[in-house]
Amino acid sequence: MKRLTRLWKAAPLVAAMVIPLSAQAQGRGRTDGPEGSEYGKGGYSRVSENRFSLELNWGAAFAAETSRMNRGGPPLFVGATASFWGADWYQFDISGAYVLQNEQLNVLVGPRFRTYGFPLSFNAGLKAGAFIVPDEGFRFGISPQVGVDMLMASERVVLGLGYALDIPFADHGLTNRVFMNIGYRF
Incomplete structure (x- = not known):
């Protein structure tokens, strides 16, 4: 029973270490469009430069x-x-x-x-x-x-x-x- 209690106490610590590592692995988004065309990570606007x-x-x-x-x-x-x-x-x-x-x-x-x-x-x-x-x-x-x-x-x-x-x-x-x-x- 004490082992199960220790496991439940250790689970939040392991989760607290793993979640930030996975978020950090995502890093910055990449766009290949013109400067200022990003809506978020990887998105582009459809606004034409031809006015x-x-x-x-x-x-x-x-x-x-x-x-x-x-x-x-x-x-x-x-x-x-x-x-x-x-x-x-x-x-x-x-x-x-x-x-x-x-x-x-x-x-x-x-x-x-x-x-x-x-x-x-x-x-x-x-x-x-x-x-x-x-x-x-x-x-x-x-x-x-x-x-x-x-x-x-x-x-x-x-x-x-x-x-x-x-x-x-x-x-x-x-x-x-x-x-x-x-x-x-x-």
């Missing part, structure tokens, strides 16, 4: 009213977009577009939200800004937009398709734009 992007936009643009089509231009537009990527799911855009058919110039700013998905994601946004309409001058308006984009080449190249409805706050001037874009994140 800005520039895109070229082009495609078809159709004025909704036949009176605006008499200018003789083809139903095309060209444009560019500069974006700040707050996260992989959120962007803030500044864009400009020139519609050849009705000679309208748009300068728009606003957010765009993206779904999670790699490499393909859907997006929706609402931009607001200036619509410079010939013979009428400056108008304020909005442009709801939807699209799909794909990240390629280490998440630096952006390819996309989109639709925008340009709505200047005037008596007329609606324009439908269907477009493609290619961009680069840096």
Whole structure:
């Protein structure tokens, strides 16, 4: 009986010596990522270093009213977009577009939200800004937009398709734009 009592008294001492030795053997964690990317031992954040992007936009643009089509231009537009990527799911855009058919110039700013998905994601946004309409001058308006984009080449190249409805706050001037874009994140 005395041996069993001694064994129970010695067990906590042995445990007190073994537990710190096993914790010490674990040591420091190892990470192979960039400095500051660790969440704990061995974990990485998904925050991208590529916070800005520039895109070229082009495609078809159709004025909704036949009176605006008499200018003789083809139903095309060209444009560019500069974006700040707050996260992989959120962007803030500044864009400009020139519609050849009705000679309208748009300068728009606003957010765009993206779904999670790699490499393909859907997006929706609402931009607001200036619509410079010939013979009428400056108008304020909005442009709801939807699209799909794909990240390629280490998440630096952006390819996309989109639709925008340009709505200047005037008596007329609606324009439908269907477009493609290619961009680069840096």
